[in-house]
Amino acid sequence: LAKTTQPISMDSYEGQEVNITCSHNNIATNDYITWYQQFPSQGPRFIIQGYKTKVTNEVASLFIPADRKSSTLSLPRVSLSDTAVYYCLVAYSGGGADGLTFGKGTHLIIQP
Amino acid sequence: DSGVTQTPKHLITATGQRVTLRCSPRSGDLSVYWYQQSLDQGLQFLIHYYNGEERAKGNILERFSAQQFPDLHSELNLSSLELGDSALYFCASSPGLLAGKYEQYFGPGTRLTVT
Numbered sequence: 001l002a003k004t005t006q007p008i009s010m011d012s013y014e015g016q017e018v019n020i021t022c023s024h025n026n027i028a029t030n031d032y033i034t035w036y037q038q039f040p041s042q043g044p045r046f047i048i049q050g051y052k053t054k055v056t057n058e059v060a061s062l063f064i065p066a067d068r069k070s071s072t073l074s075l076p077r078v079s080l081s082d083t084a085v086y087y088c089l090v091a092y093s094g095g096g097a098d099g100l101t102f103g104k105g106t107h108l109i110i111q112p
Numbered sequence: 113d114s115g116v117t118q119t120p121k122h123l124i125t126a127t128g129q130r131v132t133l134r135c136s137p138r139s140g141d142l143s144v145y146w147y148q149q150s151l152d153q154g155l156q157f158l159i160h161y162y163n164g165e166e167r168a169k170g171n172i173l174e175r176f177s178a179q180q181f182p183d184l185h186s187e188l189n190l191s192s193l194e195l196g197d198s199a200l201y202f203c204a205s206s207p208g209l210l211a212g213k214y215e216q217y218f219g220p221g222t223r224l225t226v227t
Binding site: 030032041045046049089102105 | 212
């Protein structure tokens, strides 16, 4: 079983900011939080990773509260090409192979 | 292009048969992961190898086995195939041992169809 819970699907419009939240109540001290994006029939692609507080890169931001029991992926000004499945992964070293199961992710649909 | 290669891209075979899927990791990456993705199950972790040694097992059936060779390429062997084994099989690689700490680079996948 995955260690995370995400909404099954979300939709938004071009130009909007989209926030996808992932719950991971049983996160361990040494676990990292990583988000991946997957388009149909392609392998997942790394978006962003964090351990605590806030991380930002050129495509997204990741917000992690102090208790680390959830995290929020923020995609600024989305476009149609951001329509994809987004996975939240919480894992450390594979001790607990559960953490390496991506689950079903969040299907994000962006409309014009 | 992630730098991870998988062959074949497509594979159609009959029930009861055995197949081998091959993965070449990115240059320098020591970890290889195998995943199975079917429509109703999402992306399921199968097994993780690091520098030739098995490090973690997920929901991998006994009919499935894998190995990582000295040149770091990996093979996933699926035997006594059943219709339910039809899925996309992804290989991913990363530079380090710590699965959660290092970004995984995914290959394009092998689509297996069992008829």
